[in-house]
Amino acid sequence: MSRWLRWTGYLFLALAAFLTLGGILLYVITSRDIHHVYTFGDSSVRATRDSASLVRGRHLVEAIAKCQECHGDDYGGKLLSDSRVFGRLAAGNITAGRGGTARFTDADWERALRHGVGPGGRALVFMPSEAFTAMSDDDLAALIGYLRTIPPVDREWPAPEIGPLARVLYLKGGFPLLPATIIDHGAPRRPPASGVTIEYGEYLATVGGCRGCHGSGLDGTGAPDAPDLTRRRLATWTDADFIRALRQGVRPDGGAIDPTKMPWRRSGRMTDDEILAVWSYVRSLPERPAA
Numbered sequence: 001m002s003r004w005l006r007w008t009g010y011l012f013l014a015l016a017a018f019l020t021l022g023g024i025l026l027y028v029i030t031s032r033d034i035h036h037v038y039t040f041g042d043s044s045v046r047a048t049r050d051s052a053s054l055v056r057g058r059h060l061v062e063a064i065a066k067c068q069e070c071h072g073d074d075y076g077g078k079l080l081s082d083s084r085v086f087g088r089l090a091a092g093n094i095t096a097g098r099g100g101t102a103r104f105t106d107a108d109w110e111r112a113l114r115h116g117v118g119p120g121g122r123a124l125v126f127m128p129s130e131a132f133t134a135m136s137d138d139d140l141a142a143l144i145g146y147l148r149t150i151p152p153v154d155r156e157w158p159a160p161e162i163g164p165l166a167r168v169l170y171l172k173g174g175f176p177l178l179p180a181t182i183i184d185h186g187a188p189r190r191p192p193a194s195g196v197t198i199e200y201g202e203y204l205a206t207v208g209g210c211r212g213c214h215g216s217g218l219d220g221t222g223a224p225d226a227p228d229l230t231r232r233r234l235a236t237w238t239d240a241d242f243i244r245a246l247r248q249g250v251r252p253d254g255g256a257i258d259p260t261k262m263p264w265r266r267s268g269r270m271t272d273d274e275i276l277a278v279w280s281y282v283r284s285l286p287e288r289p290a291a
């Protein structure tokens with residue numbers, strides 16, 4: 001009996017040592033990426049604030065990039081997670097108020113939006129820059145120009161605290177904790193002309209963040225809230241069905257789309273031509289192979 005207890009004790013000690021070592025390695029490896037400092041040259045993008053640019057910038061912010069979904073209706077930020085296991089994370093204040101972006105230069109904005117990197121050179125947490133990196137210079141300039149006109153909000157948020165679960169999911173892959181680590185920072189940008197075309201639809205679907213939920217090929221991720229958008233699932237949908245889904249949150253069968261899972265109240269502000277361009281792109285995609 002005593003021998004059995006002794007070996008059970010050894011087993012628990014070995015397990016505890018293994019878990020401790022694993023935890024240390026987890027924090028060492030992930031902290032290396034969290035604290036890595038990126039350097040970029042100055043950007044040629046300069047905020048534009050003429051009347052036409054401000055109209056375009058507001059449309060990009062509200063209907064395409066959907067900034068309010070994370071940063072709140074007043075853009076002062078909001079708490080996204082407050083968990084010891086997952087982490088304490090907040091979408092930052094992106095107004096010029098206290099705790100916000102008053103000191104951001106145009107280059108700081110460009111690095112944050114396109115590269116997922118803050119003014120200090122470190123990767124931003126959960127900033128969907130993997131989508132915005134494809135944004136054209138003109139659109140980015142208009143978006144930054146409009147953000148500078150938003151009324152300042154005084155709201156400060158604590159620095160992010162990344163919990164063990166978020167770190168594990170990050171190392172496992174496919175979890176966008178630090179988008180800066182997956183962006184091709186030197187990729188060329190060749191934005192297409194606007195119009196009801198497959199090419200422009202692809203551009204809007206990319207900078208609009210559709211891939212972040214529905215997968216890189218928009219063929220779903222397997223999660224219930226990220227369904228397949230290819231012809232395999234939407235073969236019977238019409239133009240009107242797609243417009244209704246994005247603008248009213250209603251499927252062809254009359255079922256309601258949860259706005260907390262699919263931000264149709266934002267996408268519904270897109271123009272008909274923009275929605276039809278995205279639909280043209282969606283219909284051009286190959287079907288996901290049957291499981």
